[in-house]
Amino acid sequence: MSIFKACDIRGIYGKELDELQAFEIGRAFGTFIDGKNAVVGGDARISTPLLKEKVIEGLLLSGCDVIDIGIVPTPTFYFAKTYLNIYGGVMVTASHNPSEYNGFKIAFGDLPVTEEDIKKMENLVKTKNFKQGRGKLIDRFVLNEYENYIQSFFTSINNSLKVVVDGGNGIAGPTAVNLFRRLNYEVETLFCEPDGTFPNREPNPAVEKNLEHLKRKVVEVNANFGVAFDGDGDRVAFVDENGKVIPSEKIIIIFAKYLFKKYGPGKIIYDHKCSTIVEKEIRKLGGEAVREKSGHAFIKRSFLQQNAVMAGEISGHYFFKELGGDDGIFSALLMGEIINTLGKKLSELANEIPNYYITPDIRIAYPYDKEKLFEMVKKEFSEYTIDTLDGVRVIFPNGWGLIRLSVTEPIITMRFEGDTPEDLIKIKELFKEKIPTLKKLI
Template sequence: MNATGVFAPRAWSGGTSDSMSVFKACDIRGRYGSELTVGFARALGRAVGAELPGQPVVVGGDVRPSTAALKAALCEGLVRSGCRVKDLGIVPTPAFYFALRALGARGGVMVTGSHNPPGDNGFKISLGPWPITEEALAALARRIADADFVKGLGTQESVEIVDRYEVDLLGRFSRLPRALQVVVDAGNGCYSQIAPRVLRALGCDVVELFCEPDGRFPNRDPNPAVAANLTLLCETVVAAGADVGVAYDGDGDRVVFVDERGRVVESDRGIVLFARHLLRDGSGEVVHDIKCSSVVPEEVRRAGGTPVMEKSGHAFIKTTLLRRGAVLGGEISGHFFFGELGGDDGLYATLLMLHVIVEAGCGLAALVDTAPRYPITPDIRLPCPPGEAKAIIQKLIAAFADAPGCEISTLDGVRIAWPDGWALVRPSVTESLITMRFEAHTPERLADIRQTVVASSAGLARRT
C-alpha cells in the first residue's frame, strides 16, 4: 500500500511484470486471486471515480464466488472518490446496461467474468453514452499505476432493477399467438431465474436446464459459443420435442440457439434470420464482425439492407451500431446487438427469435436451412511472437496488394477477399498468437485459398 492509502500495482498484480495484461481491448479480465484482487478492484474504483467525480455510478455483478469481494472493494473505491453508487446486486449484464439508461447514470461498472472459466473474473466499464475505448482503458491503467486519484465523500445505496428490466423487455413484445416449448440452458449463470420467468410470461412452455445460479458453473463451461458445451441441451430439445433451445453465457449477453432437430444454430445464421425479420419493412444497416461468413453480407443485401463489416469485439460492434444508427449488429461469438436497444441483450434476442419463428409459420430448422452454408474453417491459432505476427501480416499485404481479382482490408490484421472466398489473418490482442480463418464456396476452393495464403509468407508456412 502506498502513501495515498490505496494498493499500488505491485500489491494487486502478484508481482508480475505484465500487471497491465488484464486490460483487454474492450474490458478488464483475468484470474481472480493473482491477476485480479480486491486491492486491484479498490484501485479501479478510485480510477473510475476520478473520471466520474461526484457522478451517479451503477454497479452490478454476476454469480461468480469472487464477484462479491471484488464488487465490495470496487464500490469502496468509488465512494472514496465521491461517487454516488447505485448497487444493483447480482444482475445479468443486459440488465446492468438497462439500469444505466433507466437510472440516468453517467457511468457504471459490471463485475463479471462473462464467458470465461469460473476462476476468472473481470470488469465491464461504461464512462458515458458510448462504449469504452482502448484509449480510455489505457488511461484507467495509468491512473492505477500512478495512484492518480481524487478524494471525496460519496454514497452507496441498493437499487432493485430486475423487475423493471423484465417489464421493459415484455413491453417490447406481444404475447405469442401460440405457445412454443423452449428449453432454457442458463448454464447456472445470471439468467437462471430471469429467463424462464420472462419466457413463461410471454406464453412459452419452458423446460429448465441448469437454471440454478451457481458461479462455479458445475454443469457446463459458461461459453455457449463452443458447440461441445451444448451437448445436453441439444439432446434435451430432441427428447422433449421442443421448438427451440437457448443457451446463455455466464452474464447473459451472449445467446446461442438450438433448432428442433438438436442442431446448434451458427450465429452467422442467427444474424441472417434477424436481419431478414428487421429489414422486412424497409432498408437499414447491419453491422457484422469480420469473422462472419460471407453469407451474412450476401443475405443482408438480398433483404434490402446494407452490410457493414467491423472488427471483432463488443465495443467495436456496439460503437459502429450506435454511430451509424444500424438496425442490427452481430458477432459469431453469440452477441446480437439491436438498434432498438442501442446494444446487445441475450434475452431480448431470445424473445425476438421466438417471434421470428412464429411469424414464419415453420420450425427454426427450416428457417436456418434457407440460409446458404459455405465451407469455413474455425479460428486456426498458431503460436507467434507479436513482432513476427506483425511482419507476417505486412508480408501478406504486400503479396496481395496488386493481385488481380482480390480485395485487401486491414480493418483487423489482413483480410484477403475473392469473389468466391476469403482469408483472414490477424494477431491476437491478448496472447502471443496469430489466428487464421478461411472460407470459400467449395471445399476445393477453400483448400486452394488456404494453400495460396500460407505459401505467401514463410513465417506462416513454418508454423503450419
C-alpha cells in the first residue's frame, strides 16, 4: 500500500518512509502551493525531528518561507496556521499509529486536502518537477497562545471535579493537564510524559484494550471521568466514573444535546461507521444528522461546507463550530464543562441514550482481492439496498453490514448493527455464509 493515503501521507519509518522521501515531499508540497508560506510542526515520535528537518529543507528549496512551531499537538498546528495567517502547513505525525510509523498531515487554504491533492503530490514526487526558490526559516513558539485560546472558551469550574488524563506518552498530555488545572479541576495523570516509543500503550484510544490502565485508575482514585488521547492530540476517548468506556456514538449525542441547548439545533456530520442511533437521537433533538464517508478530511470538509454545529467519528475525532475543526483537548474540556454544568455523572448522561446493538470496528488484514470482495458483496446481497458511499454497506430491514477499505492502513474494516442482539448475530452470520472468505476472519 502506498504511503500516499486518502487523507494524508503515512508509513513505517525506515522501511516505507525515510529522510529522502521527507525532503522530496517537502519539495512537492512547496511546489504544489507555489512557494507560499507554510507552518511546520511535529509530534513526539523518535523519527519526527529528522523527518521534520528534511521536510522543512524541501519546503525552503521550493521557495516557501517556513514557520517552525516545534513539537506540538496537531490542534496547535491547526491553530498556528490560522492564528499566524499562513497559507500551507505540514504536521509530521502518524497520529494514532504505532511507534514505528510516521507521516505528514497536509493543510492549505481553508478546506482539507482531497484524494486528488494527495495524488498530485505523489505525482510530483515521482516526476521531481519541483519549483526552485530560497525561502527563509522562522522559529515561532505558539503553544502558550494556543493554551490561552482554548482556555478562553471555558470558565473555571465551581464544583470539585477530578479527571484522569491518559496522555498515552503522546504530545497532548502536558497541554491537557495544564488546561484542566487552570480551570480548577483536580487532575490525576497517566503516561503524560511524551515518549515516542509509546512504552505504556499503543497511541490509539479507539481500541479498548489500550484503555485498561485508564479504566482502573479512574475507579482507583474515585475520579469523575477519564480521558485518553492519541499520539498527536486530535483524538480522545472517554471513560465514565465506573471505569466504563463510553462509545463515540454516545459522545457525539451528548455533545450535540448540550450544543443544541446552547446554540439551537443544527446539522451534525457523523461517520459512515456510526450506529443509526446517532441519526435517530439527533432527529429527536430537532437537528439534522448527515452521514459522511469515514476519514478525517472527508468529515471535516462536509462539516465546514455545511456549516455544521459539530461532527464526530467513531475514531474519537470531534469537530466544533467554534474552532472550525477538531481538537481532542477541547473535546475533553467540553465534556468536563457538561458534567459540571448539568450536575450529572458521565454514566448518567450516557444512560439517557438508548442502547443499540453493534459490533466494534472490526479491522482485519484481508489476503485476497479486495475489489472482488466488494463485487461479491454487491452480488450476493443484491436483493437488499446497497450503499456505496464508502465501501459497500448492505441495508436490511433490521440492521446493516459494512465492509470498506481503511484510509490509513492496508486492511479492511467491517461493522454490523442489528435492531436486537439476535438481529445482529443473524446479520453477521449471513455475511459469513454468503462470503466464504470472511468465515475465518470475523
